[in-house]
Amino acid sequence: MTLFKRLIDWIDVRIGARQLAKEELVDYLLPANINFWYSMGSILLFIFVMQVVTGILLLIYYVPDADKAFRSVTFIMNDVPFGWLIRMCHAVGSNMMVLVLLLHMFSVLFMGSYKSPRELNWVTGFILLTLVQGISLTGYLLPWSQLSFWATTVATNSVSAIPAVGQYLVEFLRGGKLVGPPTLGRFFALHVAVIPLTIAAVVGLHLFLLERIGVSTPPFGLKETKNPWRPDGFRYEDHPGGIPFFPNYALQDLTSISIYLACFLGVVFFDPYLFFPKDAFLPANAFQTPAHIKPEWYFLANYQTLKIFPNEFIGLAVQGAAMTFLALLPFIDRGPEKHPLKRPVFMICAIGGILLWIGLGIWGHYS
Ligand code: HEM
Known part of the structure; x- marks a missing residue:
């Protein structure tokens, strides 16, 4: 113990670690009425780290070669000690990441945390x-199964609907006219290097903004406080009388992460193939189109939208418009009110939008 204390003292003398920890953790105050939903971001961070660790472990045996990829994944599942556990954690984890990301977004939406001065938190x-959509899409191809091959064929094909440059873009994405070995090479590079590094950098920026601006005050709860921010110069939103991040809220975060882990491991151990249709167990065959090829659950609404319009370009344009609207939401919805019940128009649009997305997804699943 004394050795540990001496080590800390040694570091402290050099970088002032104790002062930093005090300022950034113990004296970092959160609103007194903070709730469980504010843990979603920490759960997401935890999932991202889990994905990186399990991904690195998978890389030890995975071979990014069209002739060997499927066999290498089968080897991980059947022969590598605990390989199945690592692969299932990675595959289930990717679905959980999207699910928690949506919950994080919904909580930010309903509590109005995207509003001024947090537009940049929202945009990042x-x-x-x-x-995260990109890392899921590129990861889907890597096992080189029938599902991987045909889902990627359908997804990349949709880009061809863009006038003038569409066909060029499809060939750029695929590295050829059809999905094949060059597609695997570029998706592999994107999945294991380009996108994870970019996510790490953007998460850093997201957290930097959070640190600079302070956590938003929830619009409801025991001790409701008004957002003191005024657009007359930068102002850090402190929370006098609030609760310290460490140890108080860190314990809440830990509780939320434990609840998440229980749900996550429940799927991994009791229903590991929940997200695996049967085409995921067959090696890719460019000459045999499966009867029903569907994207992952979170892309089903996009897939169905492309199908309902007579022209694929209109389907793409509608989705592009919806995504642009979502990206610019804090600049469109500028009113100061954050309480969901006092924003009826917003509530109707948001709940309508979510129901539409779910409805299109269910339709896509059964169509
Ligand atoms: C990899 C994905 C993400 C990670 C790791 C992440 C992480 C976090 C963390 C740790 C926080 C602080 C605590 C909290 O309010 O939960 C936060 C806040 C925030 N996040 Fe995210 N986030 C991610 C994605 C998103 C997305 C997709 C959006 C919306 C489009 C978003 C919008 C916000 C906003 C507006 C805040 C400020 C909330 C406040 O101050 O109350 N985040 N994020």
Whole structure:
């Protein structure tokens, strides 16, 4: 113990670690009425770290070669000690990441935390949403199963609907006219290097903004406080009389992460193939199109939207418009009111939008 204390003292003399920890953790106050939903961001961070660790472990045996990829994944599942556990944690974790990301977004939406002065928190979050979609899409191809191959064929094909540059873009994404070995190479590079590093950098920026501006005050709860921010110069939103991040809220975060882990491991151990249709167990075959090829659950609404319009370009344009609207939301919805019940128009649009997304997804699943 004394050795540990001496080590801390040694570091402290050099970088002032104790002062930093005090300022950033113990004296970092959160609103007294903070709630469980504010833990979603920490759960997301935890999932991202889990994905990086399990991903690195998978890389030890995975071979990014179209002739060997499927066999290497089968080897991980059947022969590598605990390989199945690592792979299931990675595959289930990717779905959980999207689910928790949506919950984080919904809580930010309903509590109005995206409003001024947190527009940049929202915009960096929106970039993270698209990056997480990108990392899921590229990861889907790596096992080189029938599902991987045909889902990627359908997804990349949709880009061809863009006038003038569409066909060029499809070939750029695929590295050829059809999905094949060059597609695996570029998706692998994106999945294991480009996108994770970009996510890490944007998460850093997201948290930097949070630190600079302070956590938003929830619009409801035991001791409701008004947002003191005024647009007359930068002002850090402190929370006098609030609760310290460490140890108080860190314990709440830990509780939320434990609840998440219980749900996550429940799926990994009791229903590991929940997110695996049967085509995921067959090796890719470019000459045999499966009867029903569907994207992952969170892309089903996009897939169905492309199908309901007579022209694929209109389907893409509608989705582009919806995403642009979402990205710019804090600049469109500028009223100061944050309480959901005092924003009826917003509530109707938000709940309507979520129901539409779920409805299109269910339709896409059964169509
Ligand atoms: C990899 C994905 C993400 C990670 C790791 C992450 C992490 C976090 C963390 C740790 C916080 C602070 C605590 C909290 O309010 O939960 C936070 C706050 C915030 N996030 Fe995210 N986030 C992610 C994605 C998103 C997305 C997709 C959006 C919305 C489009 C978003 C918007 C915000 C906003 C507006 C805040 C400020 C909330 C406040 O001050 O009350 N984030 N994020």
